[in-house]
Every structure is written in C-alpha cells, then in structure tokens.
Amino acid sequence: MNYRLDMDIQDRKEIIDNISFLAQKQDIPKLKNIIIDIHPADLADIMRELDDTERDLLFSLLDPETASDVVVELDEVTRDHLIQDMEEKRLTEIVDEMDSNDATDVVADLPDELAQKVLSQIDSKDRAEVEKLIVHDEETAGGIMAMEFVAVQEDQTVDDAIQEIRQKAQEVEDVYNVYAIDRDGKLVGVVSLKKLLLSNPRMHIHDIMNTDVISVTVEEDQEHVANIVRKYDLVSVPVVDNQNRLVGRITVDDIVDVLQEEATEDLQRMAGIVDEEVLQETSALRISRFRLPWLLVAFVGENISALVMHHFQATINQILAMAFFIPLIMAMGGNSGSQSAMIVVRSIALAEGGTSNTLERILRELRVALLNGIIIGLLLFGITQFWMNDPFFGLLIAFALLFVIVNAAILGSLVPYILNRLHFDPAIATGPFISTANDVLGLFIYLGLATIYMNWAH
Amino acid sequence: MNYRLDMDIQDRKEIIDNISFLAQKQDIPKLKNIIIDIHPADLADIMRELDDTERDLLFSLLDPETASDVVVELDEVTRDHLIQDMEEKRLTEIVDEMDSNDATDVVADLPDELAQKVLSQIDSKDRAEVEKLIVHDEETAGGIMAMEFVAVQEDQTVDDAIQEIRQKAQEVEDVYNVYAIDRDGKLVGVVSLKKLLLSNPRMHIHDIMNTDVISVTVEEDQEHVANIVRKYDLVSVPVVDNQNRLVGRITVDDIVDVLQEEATEDLQRMAGIVDEEVLQETSALRISRFRLPWLLVAFVGENISALVMHHFQATINQILAMAFFIPLIMAMGGNSGSQSAMIVVRSIALAEGGTSNTLERILRELRVALLNGIIIGLLLFGITQFWMNDPFFGLLIAFALLFVIVNAAILGSLVPYILNRLHFDPAIATGPFISTANDVLGLFIYLGLATIYMNWAH
CATH class of the missing domain: 1.25.60.10 (MgtE N-terminal domain-like)
Known part of the structure; x- marks a missing residue:
C-alpha cells in the first residue's frame, strides 16, 4: 500500500x-x-x-x-x-x-x-x-495533553522499559521518550528511545536517564507550552501536577497546531476579528458576529473624527485644500502606527526581548518614526509647493505629518505593553482599536496645528 | 546537573x-x-x-x-x-x-x-x-535539511540498524526513524525506533519497514514542507533528490522555526513591512529601510486621494458636512477590506479550501459585507438624522457606506487570489496596498454618489 x-x-x-x-x-x-x-x-x-x-x-x-x-x-x-x-x-x-x-x-x-x-x-x-x-481549560497544557505515554520506575531496568513499551505499543502510537518516575509517581528523569536501544538491557533506568527533564504543569497556558517546545527543540513534553507527579504528555504535532492557531489568532486580531473565525465557516450571520464588534468600535471612533472635523469647521472652510490631505495624514499615521504595534506585539508573543527593554523598544520606534516622518514630510512639502506654492502651508502640513507619524509610533509601541500588563491580549493593539485612535488623534493634531497657524497668519 | x-x-x-x-x-x-x-x-x-x-x-x-x-x-x-x-x-x-x-x-x-x-x-x-x-536556496527543503541521519539497506537486519545507530550516536543527536534505502540509495521505507526496539534483531528491515514513507524533494519550498509536516503529524521528514535518492533529513524543531518565521512574515506583510525585520534590529536606519517602501506606496496612493477630493471640490464646498464623514467611510472600507483579505490570505497559506472554492469564498465575503454594511449603514443613517435631519443626505451617505464596504470586501478577497495566481505573496494584499486602494476607490464612490445626488437635488 x-x-x-x-x-x-x-x-x-x-x-x-x-x-x-x-x-x-x-x-x-x-x-x-x-x-x-x-x-x-x-x-x-x-x-x-x-x-x-x-x-x-x-x-x-x-x-x-x-x-x-x-x-x-x-x-x-x-x-x-x-x-x-x-x-x-x-x-x-x-x-x-x-x-x-x-x-x-x-x-x-x-x-x-x-x-x-x-x-x-x-x-x-x-x-x-x-x-x-x-x-481542564482547553487552552492549557491539561487541555492539550494526552494520557498515552510510557513511564517506568527509576529503579527498573532497560529491559523492563522495553517490555513496558511493548505492552503499550498499541495504545501509545508514537514513543520518543520513556519517562522515569519515583515511588510517588514524581517525574525524575527521561530516557530517549535511542539511549534505550543502545544501553545494556540490565542497566537501571536511573543510571542512564537524563535528569534535566523539561516539563510543564497542567495549568500552564498552551502558548507558553508552545514557546518552551520551540525554544528547547522538544518532540514531546511531559505534563506534571503541582506535586510534580507525571499526569500526561504533549507531543510536538499538537504544539505545531497550537502555534498555527495562535498565529491565526494574532492575524485575525490584527484584521479586527474577535475570537477565532473558522476558515470553513459558511454562514454569513455567524461570520458577521466575529467581525461586526470591531467595525462598531471603529464606527464609534470615526464618529468622533467627524465631531473633530465639525469642531474645526472654520479652519477647513478657510483653506479647503486642508481637507484634501486628511486621508493622507491619516493613512500615514495609521500605517506607521500598525508597523510599530506589530513589531512590539510579535516581540511580546515570542517572549523575545523581555520587559526590561520596553523603554528601549519605544525609543527605537520613536527614532524610526522621526526618520520616516522627516523623509515623508519633505516629500509632502515638495508636493504642496508644486501644487500651491505656499511655503507656510507646506511647512505646516509637513510638520503636522511628522507629528502624526511620531504620535502613531508612540501609541503603537506603548499600547501593546500596557495591554499586556493589564492581562489583555496585546494583539488587540494591532487592529482597528489603534488605527481608530490614531485617526482621531491625528485629525486633532493636524487641524489643531492648522488653526494655530491661521490664527497666527491673520 | x-x-x-x-x-x-x-x-x-x-x-x-x-x-x-x-x-x-x-x-x-x-x-x-x-x-x-x-x-x-x-x-x-x-x-x-x-x-x-x-x-x-x-x-x-x-x-x-x-x-x-x-x-x-x-x-x-x-x-x-x-x-x-x-x-x-x-x-x-x-x-x-x-x-x-x-x-x-x-x-x-x-x-x-x-x-x-x-x-x-x-x-x-x-x-x-x-x-x-x-x-541550496535558504528557503527550500535543501536549505533547511541536515545531512545527519541514519539509513540502512533494506536487506540489512534490525541488529545492523542498531549497530548503525550506535556508530552514528555521536553525530546524529536525535534519532526518531531509520530510513531504508535500496542498492541505488533510493528511499524505500522507514522504521521507527519503537518498531526497531520491539522487533527481533534478526528480522530484515524490508520485512518490518513502513513503505508509506512521506518524503520531500530538495527544491520544495520550506512553507510547503512545513505544511506536509503539520498535516501528516511528522517528527522528521526525509529529503530526496529527483531520482528519489535519500540526501537529507529535516526535523520538526526546524519546521517549528519555519512556521514561526512564516507567521511573522505574514504579520509583517500585513503591517506593511517589506522582507523580514529582525525583532532585535536596533539601527533606525536599517529598520526604516524595511518600513519606508510601503509607507511610500501609501503616500503616492493618498496623493491620488487628495486629487480625487480636489476633483470633487465643488461638491464638498456645497455640503462641508460631507467631508466630516470621509474618515468614517474610509475606515469602514479599510477595516472590512482587511478582514476579508486576512481570511482569504490565511486560507491560501494553510492550503485549506483549494482554489476550487475561490468563487464561493468571494461570494461568502460579499454576503458578509452586505450584512455588515446594511447594519452599519442603518446606524449611520440614524446618526446623520440626529445631527442634520436631512433624510436624503442620510440615505445618500448610508448607501455610499454600504457601497464602499462591499467594494472593499470584493477587493480584499479577490486581490489575494490574483496575487497568488501571479506568484506574488498574497499576504501583500493585507497591507497598505489594499487599504490605500480602498481609500482611493472609497473616496471616489462616496464623493461621486454625493455629486450625482446634488446634481439631482438641484
């Protein structure tokens, strides 16, 4: 076959x-x-x-x-x-x-x-x-572990372990390691099949076992378990209770699924989808339930944008060209903000960097935003000169753009850390939440600066 | 220790x-x-x-x-x-x-x-x-495989295989399977260590080997290899050349890294970052190089938005309130579009669904967009009535919103398939590319409808 x-x-x-x-x-x-x-x-x-x-x-x-x-x-x-x-x-x-x-x-x-x-x-x-x-909660080690594993007492022999594998051969399909436990069922070591195969059958398990055994507890979050498996390159990880007693085993194929699930979840958060929308879902009504909440958040936020514009009506009326650049200013803020947010969210998810770096990370985002903001600001200055030949207006709009980009980068890099500290999923920060906040703040900055300029000019 | x-x-x-x-x-x-x-x-x-x-x-x-x-x-x-x-x-x-x-x-x-x-x-x-x-190209099976593996001739015995493992014990740290090859070095079967451990040492490999061996060829893209490992729950996969000769082995820990890398890449594409920005990168200049290109694409696009608004200047001048809702219309289009794009991109990446479903998927996105568009359109109608008490304007703006949301969903679900067909990474569609296109088209639809309405009203 x-x-x-x-x-x-x-x-x-x-x-x-x-x-x-x-x-x-x-x-x-x-x-x-x-x-x-x-x-x-x-x-x-x-x-x-x-x-x-x-x-x-x-x-x-x-x-x-x-x-x-x-x-x-x-x-x-x-x-x-x-x-x-x-x-x-x-x-x-x-x-x-x-x-x-x-x-x-x-x-x-x-x-x-x-x-x-x-x-x-x-x-x-x-x-x-x-x-x-x-x-067990579905998203913990207990929720993804299986009870099929091979364990032997540490004072048993290699031959005993092989007999145990033989006896459980049907039940435990994939065996990579045999776990060693003491009289109380506590996990004390691990022996790979390779080691078992190459050892003298009369040797005792405690003489050949590796005592550096990496385990997780049942309540551990599955994302944390996945990070451990990834970091230490494991093919399976034993699960223990609070007394370090062996209760289950998680194999890497389930970890691969967890990683895939978490990545999909992050991507969905980023696109403004609550919970996990199953890709095969066909009911528009059910799909709508996943997507409408964030659309409504953005809807409320953008109504505030409308109020901000209403507030600055006089300014817009005076120079209508000001309104033409609103989509540009907002898009630049939104894109820079989501670039910063995404990098910070990923750093947190992969546990790379640690919070000791928070300030350093934010400063780094700030430097990048300054650099990109100056480059794009100069371009915008050039374009407005070509169009309107009003250097003051050009300077104003370029400066406002820089301000909005820097503000978006600070917001984008700061909010994920705050969410994480408050035990929310930082990935929320990559979605409509931050882009809407950027829109409102960006408009306020842009039109506010314009108003100051016009009061000063006249 | x-x-x-x-x-x-x-x-x-x-x-x-x-x-x-x-x-x-x-x-x-x-x-x-x-x-x-x-x-x-x-x-x-x-x-x-x-x-x-x-x-x-x-x-x-x-x-x-x-x-x-x-x-x-x-x-x-x-x-x-x-x-x-x-x-x-x-x-x-x-x-x-x-x-x-x-x-x-x-x-x-x-x-x-x-x-x-x-x-x-x-x-x-x-x-x-x-x-x-x-x-080998870094992103192919050949680029991630190792040459450390254990292989034996199919007519050798279990004991020979154990001797081979012993001999290579130092060199090949993790052994999960022994591969069986024929006289020409062609891969013909696989034996798990468990099977080896439980078999009579005098048995021949070809009598106990599993001939349903799943392998990949050296040129295979690493993402495809990762999908195979994930789908068939493998811990290692043998790599063969075009003549089916065994040339290497990929272990699941490297696949886990590939999956992580690809997920990060997708997230970065979505945030508008070209190539992979290493999270530990500290130079603002180098980071800027990853982020500026998409910002510039958005910049050019949003200049077109400015032109569109300039074109409809007369309309905006007549009802300035029209301008107040531009951020809202654009944000709703942008968010719906990226929700659709993200779901389609993920379906393509996980190879779930297959292209036979393209039309079905787009129709599904269309239905969701219609539903969400009608709900949000009704809300917007209510708000404009409260604000301005002009039912015609309210209907116009609600209808324009629905139109923009539907348009964004079609664009968001169609473009990834087109990019995939043209051998571009579909994830590009989730980034600034589609949101900028949505902005320009959305503005055009919104202001176009408004102009028609005003010509008809007066």
Whole structure:
C-alpha cells in the first residue's frame, strides 16, 4: 500500500470529482478502491469539499480506525456536520479508537446527553481518561495533553522499559521518550528511545536517564507550552501536577497546531476579528458576529473624527485644500502606527526581548518614526509647493505629518505593553482599536496645528 | 546537573544583572558557576541583553559544544555581533561542533574570505557536507535539511540498524526513524525506533519497514514542507533528490522555526513591512529601510486621494458636512477590506479550501459585507438624522457606506487570489496596498454618489 500524498490542487480536484460521481452512482466497490490509497489527512481535506450526502456515504465506508483518524483531522465546521448525521453506535466506535486528548475534544463538543451516552459506552479505561481530561481549560497544557505515554520506575531496568513499551505499543502510537518516575509517581528523569536501544538491557533506568527533564504543569497556558517546545527543540513534553507527579504528555504535532492557531489568532486580531473565525465557516450571520464588534468600535471612533472635523469647521472652510490631505495624514499615521504595534506585539508573543527593554523598544520606534516622518514630510512639502506654492502651508502640513507619524509610533509601541500588563491580549493593539485612535488623534493634531497657524497668519 | 529552565522575567533580570556585575568585576570562577546551570537556549536569551564586552567575556567561558549550541539559538543580529569579535580559531572550533545545516547557515553568513578559511580548517567530512548544503536556496527543503541521519539497506537486519545507530550516536543527536534505502540509495521505507526496539534483531528491515514513507524533494519550498509536516503529524521528514535518492533529513524543531518565521512574515506583510525585520534590529536606519517602501506606496496612493477630493471640490464646498464623514467611510472600507483579505490570505497559506472554492469564498465575503454594511449603514443613517435631519443626505451617505464596504470586501478577497495566481505573496494584499486602494476607490464612490445626488437635488 502506498498513499498518494499531498496531491496538488489539480489532482485533488480530479479525485473529488471522481468521488462525487461514484457517490452519486452509489458505486461502493470503486469508491472503496479509491479511498484505500488516500491518507486520512487527505481524506479529511476531500470530505470538506463534498456535499453532505456524498460525505456521509464516503465516511460510512471507512473502518473505525481510519474514520477516527479522519475525524481528528477535520476542521470544526465539517466535523460538526458529520457528527450530527452520525448514529450513536458509530460515533462510540470512532471515539473508542481515538487517543484520550482527541476523544476528549470530540466529547466536549457534543450535546450533554449524547456525550453522556457515548461516554457510558466506550471502554472504561478510555472513559476514565476522558473524564480526567475534560475538566481542564482547553487552552492549557491539561487541555492539550494526552494520557498515552510510557513511564517506568527509576529503579527498573532497560529491559523492563522495553517490555513496558511493548505492552503499550498499541495504545501509545508514537514513543520518543520513556519517562522515569519515583515511588510517588514524581517525574525524575527521561530516557530517549535511542539511549534505550543502545544501553545494556540490565542497566537501571536511573543510571542512564537524563535528569534535566523539561516539563510543564497542567495549568500552564498552551502558548507558553508552545514557546518552551520551540525554544528547547522538544518532540514531546511531559505534563506534571503541582506535586510534580507525571499526569500526561504533549507531543510536538499538537504544539505545531497550537502555534498555527495562535498565529491565526494574532492575524485575525490584527484584521479586527474577535475570537477565532473558522476558515470553513459558511454562514454569513455567524461570520458577521466575529467581525461586526470591531467595525462598531471603529464606527464609534470615526464618529468622533467627524465631531473633530465639525469642531474645526472654520479652519477647513478657510483653506479647503486642508481637507484634501486628511486621508493622507491619516493613512500615514495609521500605517506607521500598525508597523510599530506589530513589531512590539510579535516581540511580546515570542517572549523575545523581555520587559526590561520596553523603554528601549519605544525609543527605537520613536527614532524610526522621526526618520520616516522627516523623509515623508519633505516629500509632502515638495508636493504642496508644486501644487500651491505656499511655503507656510507646506511647512505646516509637513510638520503636522511628522507629528502624526511620531504620535502613531508612540501609541503603537506603548499600547501593546500596557495591554499586556493589564492581562489583555496585546494583539488587540494591532487592529482597528489603534488605527481608530490614531485617526482621531491625528485629525486633532493636524487641524489643531492648522488653526494655530491661521490664527497666527491673520 | 539540573538546568533552571525558562526563567520568568524577574528571574532572568536578576541573573542578567548578576552576570553583568560579575563580568565587570572579572570574577571568572563565580561566572562559570552560574552559567553551568543555564540551558544554552537561555544563555542565548541572556547574551542578547548584555553589552558587547560582557557578552564576549561570558561567551569566552563556554566550552566549544555549549558555545556552538548558544550560537545556533541566537538571533541574527546578536550572532553577527558575536562572530565579528571572534577569533578565527574559536569560530572554527565552534562550527566544527555544529550539525551540517547549522554550520552551513553560519558559514553562509560569513564574509567570503573568512568562510573559506573556516571551511578549510574544519573536519573534512563536515566541510564536504557544508559544501553540498550551501548550494541550496535558504528557503527550500535543501536549505533547511541536515545531512545527519541514519539509513540502512533494506536487506540489512534490525541488529545492523542498531549497530548503525550506535556508530552514528555521536553525530546524529536525535534519532526518531531509520530510513531504508535500496542498492541505488533510493528511499524505500522507514522504521521507527519503537518498531526497531520491539522487533527481533534478526528480522530484515524490508520485512518490518513502513513503505508509506512521506518524503520531500530538495527544491520544495520550506512553507510547503512545513505544511506536509503539520498535516501528516511528522517528527522528521526525509529529503530526496529527483531520482528519489535519500540526501537529507529535516526535523520538526526546524519546521517549528519555519512556521514561526512564516507567521511573522505574514504579520509583517500585513503591517506593511517589506522582507523580514529582525525583532532585535536596533539601527533606525536599517529598520526604516524595511518600513519606508510601503509607507511610500501609501503616500503616492493618498496623493491620488487628495486629487480625487480636489476633483470633487465643488461638491464638498456645497455640503462641508460631507467631508466630516470621509474618515468614517474610509475606515469602514479599510477595516472590512482587511478582514476579508486576512481570511482569504490565511486560507491560501494553510492550503485549506483549494482554489476550487475561490468563487464561493468571494461570494461568502460579499454576503458578509452586505450584512455588515446594511447594519452599519442603518446606524449611520440614524446618526446623520440626529445631527442634520436631512433624510436624503442620510440615505445618500448610508448607501455610499454600504457601497464602499462591499467594494472593499470584493477587493480584499479577490486581490489575494490574483496575487497568488501571479506568484506574488498574497499576504501583500493585507497591507497598505489594499487599504490605500480602498481609500482611493472609497473616496471616489462616496464623493461621486454625493455629486450625482446634488446634481439631482438641484
């Protein structure tokens, strides 16, 4: 058997068309023949593109193990559709095949009654694990860990460890390390499979184990866990309770998903989307719920902009050309501000720099803003001269631009630190929040300076 | 020995102050005593915060192996500073300790002459490997793979494989899989260490190997490799040439770095920063080079906005209140457009959806924009009524807003697909490019509609 892997888009389209066609013709043997060569992760991709009937038919052809692998790989939206149409017995069968953490995720998403039914019918050991895991917050180490791992007493031998791996071979699919615990179940060391393979079978674990074992506690935030895995180049990390007792294991594939999720979240915050909008979501009403809140924040803010302009009406009336440059001034402020905010947010997210550098970072942003502001200010001066030949107006507008850019950079670099200190997500600062604040302040600075100038000129 | 891991910020600050103090006092024994307990990845973090003299002193106290681990973990900016001050002999010693891919990265960044000197002095096997790796584009599989891996002939036995691991134990630090090759060096299978550990030592590799081996070719883009590792939950992936001959291996820790890098790059594109601005960069001049280009694009675009307003001068003069809502109209267009763009860019980056969905996606964005546009339009109508009590003006402005929001959503969702088709990075569409285009078009729509209305009203 050889999977056709990561098909390119053309291939995938052909396969999907083919499957659609066969599903409509109810040609079960041919369908089975096609899907046997496809990796569960690709099957999940394909399912996403089929309509409900085709998807249900295709899914019904999978053996429980493959079906369980496919469900784990599916996006939330498609998974919910699929599970809604599924019989209880089939669902139980599939959950039974899953690792404890995946089973917990699926059960947690089910309606209460169905969840209870499924739980009561799965293997009792699995049920106990799911019940232990389900209490943890989804975004903590406890929420992403699995209870499948291999641990031995530190006074056991290499041979004992190998026997333990053999016994758990079915249950724990990927083993990279064996954890060593003491009589109280406390984590005291780690042995890589490579070390185990190269050691004398009669050696004791405590003689070969690495005691520099990096672990996380159950309540640790998943983003922090991801940063540890990334920083120390781990493939799996043991999870301990407050007494340092080994309770679970997180593997790097789940960390990769966390990193992806956090990056998407940051990008969405930056675009002004609250919570995580699932990319496969199709309901305009539900999507609107993710996006409208920040649009409304910006709406309120920009009404203040309108009030500011109303306030400076006399000034604008006197030199209408002043109004022409409002979009420019605001865009320059907005763009510089979001450049600064983004760099600071990323520094905080990757925990690079540390807060000892806050002032240094802000000063750095200030220098950059001064430099860019002077360059663009000079350009703007040139353009207004060409257009209006009024050096005072040119100086005024160039100076206002510089002022707005510097102000935006200070706001953009300061606000993320403040949000972080107040335990808000600093990424909010990259979104409509800061750009709206920049608009209002920028307008105020621009029109305020213009008014001072005109009072002075006349 | 037990590392103090991932210290919190307070701890780190104390340690840094302590090291600074001891470095100034040149108290070598105490310094050595402190650093022995610190993980190389944390040492790298600490080095970043020290001044040049302190850093050089601290670094000189490290044995070559630790020094090499620290250099690998350092950010580019700090690494360049450190290497500049380093003697050729020490540098050679450190490069000699590195894995082939890390050694290649360091050598590639050196001035030509120094690179040649270092290469001529390191171990000849290492030199051959670096020379093989250095030809690959940095952002391809070949650019991130290492030449340290364990491979055996498929007709060898489990015991042979274990002997091979033993022989390469020093060179290949992390072994998760052993690759099986045929007589021509072609990749034919993979055996996990777990499988090896549980198999009879006299079994042949071809009897226990998994032939569903997922591999990538050397020229594959690193982002594509990362998507494969993420999708199929791999801890390492073998790299093959065009004849399917095994030439290298990429481990998941490097993939995690790639994902982080790509996410940062997307975020930076979104904020209007060209190339990757290294977070530790301190020179305002160099930072400005990353940020000025997009500011200038926006500058040119917003000058067109000024021209548009100039063109509609008569309209604005007639109802100055029209100008008051320009920031609002533009901000609403900008924000809706970037929400759409961001979701589409993310769908493309994660290869979720496939281009078969392009039209569906754009229609979805259109529906969301219509919904949000109607809601905000109604609010705006209410506010203008409260303010001016002119229902025709209110209708005009609300309708213009809806028009601008819908236009922004179409632009925001369409442009990333077009850029992707033209082989540009779609993430450009999330930055100043699209927001500037939205500003110009939005103004044109808004003032155009207003002019039609006024011509009709009078």
